[in-house]
Amino acid sequence: MFEPLENADTTVAALLFLVYWFIGYRIGQLANLSPLDAQRSARRILAWIRVGFGLFVLRLASIGWLWTYGWDFAENRVWVSLPLVTLPLVAVVIWSMPRLRRIVGGSDVDRLDPKLVVPAQVMAVGGLLTVWVGFVSRPVPPHFDDLLTHGGPLVLVTALLWLRQFRRKAVTRSMRARVLTAVAGFVAIIGLITGSIIYGLSASRLPDHMSMMDHNLVDYGGGLPTSHSARTSVDTLTGPRDLAPDKTFTVTAEAAKIQLSSGRTLDGWTYNGGTPGPEIRVKEGDLVEIKLINKLPDVNVTLHWHGLDVPNAEDGVAGLTQDAVPNGGSHTYRFRAEQVGSFWYHTHQASSEAVVKGLFGSLIVEPRDKPAVEDIAVMSHVWHVGDEQVSAFGTKDTLERKRIKPGTPVLIRLTNTGVNPADDIISTQFVLSGTPFRVTAIDGTPVNGPTELHDTLMELANGGRYDLSFTMPDGPVRLADLNAPDAGLLLEPNDGGPVPALPEEPPAFDPLSYGTPTTTKINAGTNFDRRFKLIMDDGLNFHDGVFGLLPMINGTQFPDTPTLMVRENEVIQTTLINRSHEVHPMHLHGHHALVLSRNGVPSTGSPWWTDTLDVRPGEIFEIAFVADNPGVWMDHCHNLEHARNGMVMHLAYEGVTSPYHVGHKSGNQPE
Numbered sequence: 001m002f003e004p005l006e007n008a009d010t011t012v013a014a015l016l017f018l019v020y021w022f023i024g025y026r027i028g029q030l031a032n033l034s035p036l037d038a039q040r041s042a043r044r045i046l047a048w049i050r051v052g053f054g055l056f057v058l059r060l061a062s063i064g065w066l067w068t069y070g071w072d073f074a075e076n077r078v079w080v081s082l083p084l085v086t087l088p089l090v091a092v093v094i095w096s097m098p099r100l101r102r103i104v105g106g107s108d109v110d111r112l113d114p115k116l117v118v119p120a121q122v123m124a125v126g127g128l129l130t131v132w133v134g135f136v137s138r139p140v141p142p143h144f145d146d147l148l149t150h151g152g153p154l155v156l157v158t159a160l161l162w163l164r165q166f167r168r169k170a171v172t173r174s175m176r177a178r179v180l181t182a183v184a185g186f187v188a189i190i191g192l193i194t195g196s197i198i199y200g201l202s203a204s205r206l207p208d209h210m211s212m213m214d215h216n217l218v219d220y221g222g223g224l225p226t227s228h229s230a231r232t233s234v235d236t237l238t239g240p241r242d243l244a245p246d247k248t249f250t251v252t253a254e255a256a257k258i259q260l261s262s263g264r265t266l267d268g269w270t271y272n273g274g275t276p277g278p279e280i281r282v283k284e285g286d287l288v289e290i291k292l293i294n295k296l297p298d299v300n301v302t303l304h305w306h307g308l309d310v311p312n313a314e315d316g317v318a319g320l321t322q323d324a325v326p327n328g329g330s331h332t333y334r335f336r337a338e339q340v341g342s343f344w345y346h347t348h349q350a351s352s353e354a355v356v357k358g359l360f361g362s363l364i365v366e367p368r369d370k371p372a373v374e375d376i377a378v379m380s381h382v383w384h385v386g387d388e389q390v391s392a393f394g395t396k397d398t399l400e401r402k403r404i405k406p407g408t409p410v411l412i413r414l415t416n417t418g419v420n421p422a423d424d425i426i427s428t429q430f431v432l433s434g435t436p437f438r439v440t441a442i443d444g445t446p447v448n449g450p451t452e453l454h455d456t457l458m459e460l461a462n463g464g465r466y467d468l469s470f471t472m473p474d475g476p477v478r479l480a481d482l483n484a485p486d487a488g489l490l491l492e493p494n495d496g497g498p499v500p501a502l503p504e505e506p507p508a509f510d511p512l513s514y515g516t517p518t519t520t521k522i523n524a525g526t527n528f529d530r531r532f533k534l535i536m537d538d539g540l541n542f543h544d545g546v547f548g549l550l551p552m553i554n555g556t557q558f559p560d561t562p563t564l565m566v567r568e569n570e571v572i573q574t575t576l577i578n579r580s581h582e583v584h585p586m587h588l589h590g591h592h593a594l595v596l597s598r599n600g601v602p603s604t605g606s607p608w609w610t611d612t613l614d615v616r617p618g619e620i621f622e623i624a625f626v627a628d629n630p631g632v633w634m635d636h637c638h639n640l641e642h643a644r645n646g647m648v649m650h651l652a653y654e655g656v657t658s659p660y661h662v663g664h665k666s667g668n669q670p671e
């Protein structure tokens with residue numbers, strides 16, 4: 001509901017602008033009419049002003065409704081938009097309306113009086129500025145600068161209109177002159193818009209070279225300022241380097257033709273010739289060494305261990321923790337697999353293109369004494385085949401059948417590696433049917449006391465993971481991605497039975513209340529050292545040569561986004577507020593965060609630890625984490641398109657610096 005409401009509010013703002021623009025025009029024309037015509041026109045104008053009032057009241061209602069989602073969703077409308085239209089409206093009421101009534105009553109009124117004419121025109125400008133607020137500028141608190149950027153233009157335009165009206169004489173212009181002015185005005189506006197777009201596209205281009213340490217905006221979250229004086233380079237924050245590894249892997253990035261099970265083919269990028277890449281499966285506590293070799297012509301690559309909180313230097317972020325590996329180069333990663341669970345790896349170089357093309361694979365850390373289960377990793381991906389977006393499990397975009405003996409314990413490790421195709425409002429939706437099951441882990445962290453679920457809709461963030469556990473029943477079990485319901489995975493006790501139907505409108509799984517509570521090292525009552533507030537918006541904007549409705553964090557885009565500064569061992573609280581029109585799967589590297597509440601409702605189930613959290617439009621999440629992994633970390637939206645379009649920030653520990661550079665000529669482009 002939030003998203004249509006948000007759109008309705010901006011639509012009413014646009015209508016308010018149009019109606020007052022029309023009124024302003026008609027009031028301006030009064031002076032050119034005969035007294036009788038003016039009388040008639042004034043009556044109609046008064047009627048239109050009443051329509052305008054109606055719209056204003058509607059606007060108050062929509063803002064009030066937005067407020068019910070939380071003050072954060074209404075505050076910029078209240079502080080910035082309302083004054084822009086309320087003040088001129090007051091002037092309309094106390095100056096214009098009495099004069100209009102006198103004209104209607106036949107009295108002699110100076111129809112060139114600025115007090116009669118200008119308020120409605122200013123109201124139109126104010127209305128336009130509120131459309132700007134809703135659609136383009138999306139102001140965030142504190143609003144001092146908005147006084148200048150939004151109030152300033154209104155004051156200036158008022159002065160100009162007043163001056164113009166003050167010096168104006170009554171004239172009757174010929175039709176031809178009026179058409180000419182209108183055409184000239186139209187051409188000027190189109191020219192201005194085209195000019196600003198061309199300028200914006202080139203001016204928004206990111207620099208060729210830029211240090212990730214150039215923090216334009218530093219956020220201390222209300223805690224003590226930190227300094228960079230200690231100067232530890234991220235390069236020193238490595239995994240164990242001198243011990244012999246327990247497991248070694250070699251992963252080679254190379255181009256390959258990818259064939260989906262339907263027969264569709266595409267030119268992809270792979271690790272070791274296939275995609276998903278080789279499954280990296282290790283045991284808890286293993287010292288893992290992975291050598292990355294790049295054989296992709298003209299494409300740089302890295303390996304990032306999504307969800308595994310490795311030391312900073314092993315995190316694989318191009319331009320932040322390493323230089324991306326060029327063609328012919330290699331890079332060796334080493335870390336101890338300390339968390340047990342389901343993770344995945346992918347390149348963190350030009351990821352919005354490269355991950356989509358196939359540079360990812362699954363990373364599984366098994367417990368030392370692993371129970372005997374049928375362990376199935378499912379990587380749900382969206383392939384771009386020409387203009388078509390194809391949802392698949394790995395490369396299977398048709399139904400895959402797998403035979404499993406009844407009574408076998410099954411663990412499905414479901415990972416969402418794709419960027420949603422059709423509808424960005426919802427995360428990817430999966431349904432597991434045919435058996436009761438439990439969600440035994442979320443984002444690689446076990447759920448405490450998971451309860452049994454039946455026919456449940458599983459919404460999974462891009463980058464997120466669910467472990468689904470059950471005992472194979474006597475009948476078939478079906479896992480489907482609702483974007484491609486005919487594909488999916490069918491587990492069956494015998495070969496070739498009919499495909500069971502999917503449940504209609506299954507209830508949605510909600511991690512906020514799922515499982516059993518237990519004590520955690522931090523909770524809502526913790527004394528937090530810092531509190532960060534991240535407001536996500538979207539507006540018509542430019543970023544690095546792209547123009548469109550682009551995402552913003554606290555009114556900014558990378559590299560102007562805030563860098564969250566912390567000290568080691570501090571406890572941090574973060575509030576994520578989504579005022580935009582799309583879901584944002586927010587992913588903080590190097591840490592797992594505990595969800596404290598959603599929309600003010602505290603978490604009541606198992607502690608919900610997450611590394612990739614879907615924040616939907618109209619939602620507010622409070623999360624907390626312990627700053628226990630020093631470094632400079634990526635914190636970004638895992639809709640990789642959004643990351644590409646500037647939805648990226650950093651979490652930086654006091655004293656840690658990165659020697660690497662990003663930018664078009666640096667070879668490093670993490671997003």
Ligand code: C2O
Pocket residue numbers: 304306346348463587589634636638
């Ligand atoms: Cu899955 Cu910053 O990444």
Ligand code: CU
Pocket residue numbers: 551582583584585637638639642643647
């Ligand atoms: Cu996003």
